[in-house]
Amino acid sequence: MEALGDLLRLMQLEVSVYHNAKVCGNWVINEHEIGQTCFHMATESGCLLEIPECDSYELSCGDLVIFPSEMPHSMRPLKALAGEQQHLPFRSDLPGVGMLCGKVHFSHQASQQFLNALPAVLIVKNDVDTPWLRHLLTLIQVESYQNNMGSKVILDKLSELLFTYAIRHYIYHNEKEVGILALYAHAKLSAAIKAMHLAPDRHWNLEQLASIACQSRTGFAQNFKQVSGWTPMQYLCWWRMQLAWKMLINGESVAKTALNIGYQSESAFSRAFKKQFNLSAGAIRKK
Numbered sequence: 001m002e003a004l005g006d007l008l009r010l011m012q013l014e015v016s017v018y019h020n021a022k023v024c025g026n027w028v029i030n031e032h033e034i035g036q037t038c039f040h041m042a043t044e045s046g047c048l049l050e051i052p053e054c055d056s057y058e059l060s061c062g063d064l065v066i067f068p069s070e071m072p073h074s075m076r077p078l079k080a081l082a083g084e085q086q087h088l089p090f091r092s093d094l095p096g097v098g099m100l101c102g103k104v105h106f107s108h109q110a111s112q113q114f115l116n117a118l119p120a121v122l123i124v125k126n127d128v129d130t131p132w133l134r135h136l137l138t139l140i141q142v143e144s145y146q147n148n149m150g151s152k153v154i155l156d157k158l159s160e161l162l163f164t165y166a167i168r169h170y171i172y173h174n175e176k177e178v179g180i181l182a183l184y185a186h187a188k189l190s191a192a193i194k195a196m197h198l199a200p201d202r203h204w205n206l207e208q209l210a211s212i213a214c215q216s217r218t219g220f221a222q223n224f225k226q227v228s229g230w231t232p233m234q235y236l237c238w239w240r241m242q243l244a245w246k247m248l249i250n251g252e253s254v255a256k257t258a259l260n261i262g263y264q265s266e267s268a269f270s271r272a273f274k275k276q277f278n279l280s281a282g283a284i285r286k287k
Contacts, residue, residue: 012107024096027085030074044098062126117179
């Protein structure tokens with residue numbers, strides 16, 4: 001699934017932890033920023049996650065919940081605790097629930113296609129199938145209790161790993177889903193995706209890509225469409241345009257960008273770019 005790595009690198013994923021403390025007393029947390037990608041992790045004890053007009057979820061220690069696009073929700077202790085709500089260091093002896101909460105940021109508009117492929121609420125349980133979650137939880141707990149220099153930066157980076165591992169876990173356990181992540185996980189189609197990513201400037205045709213995927217031309221086209229919702233050429237065009245966006249934002253010329261992704265004509269590239277983003281390539285470069 002190196003294609004997933006290509007996409008994550010392109011999107012320039014960054015995580016910022018905004019809450020890391022033990023919540024004590026009779027507490028409830030219901031602050032949210034609608035549309036923001038975020039996550040919560042119970043790092044000590046457990047809590048109840050409630051989503052209006054949806055389900056309630058019991059989060060045990062180490063369980064992770066991701067909102068690709070945040071919706072109204074609240075969290076509270078599993079059992080009512082005495083006293084007023086307090087946010088205390090993890091070293092506090094008072095009973096409470098450790099909560100790690102963070103926001104996920106992307107520096108590339110390709111993130112929308114990625115986020116659309118995820119469920120509205122993604123919950124990963126801390127169990128025998130997720131040893132990576134257990135190991136990262138231990139590192140997070142150690143860092144939270146010690147609170148040494150650079151702790152915030154380290155927690156941000158550990159949280160990036162949490163998010164990335166969770167996405168990979170979701171893909172492996174939801175192979176029947178349709179979309180870009182299902183495409184990246186497909187045993188045969190992913191070989192064609194890898195080839196496109198390695199050489200976006202090559203003049204690919206359906207026969208070449210089908211051969212790489214070890215399928216007939218017709219079978220490859222049908223399979224690709226069924227798994228992803230795209231034709232192979234539509235995906236290739238989409239990927240090229242995402243690369244072009246990043247090149248232009250970084251100051252590359254329109255002409256050089258067009259050549260880098262396989263367009264011999266700057267005008268043809270400009271038309272394709274405008275069709276994809278409803279913005280001119282020149283306008284993106286000036287941002």
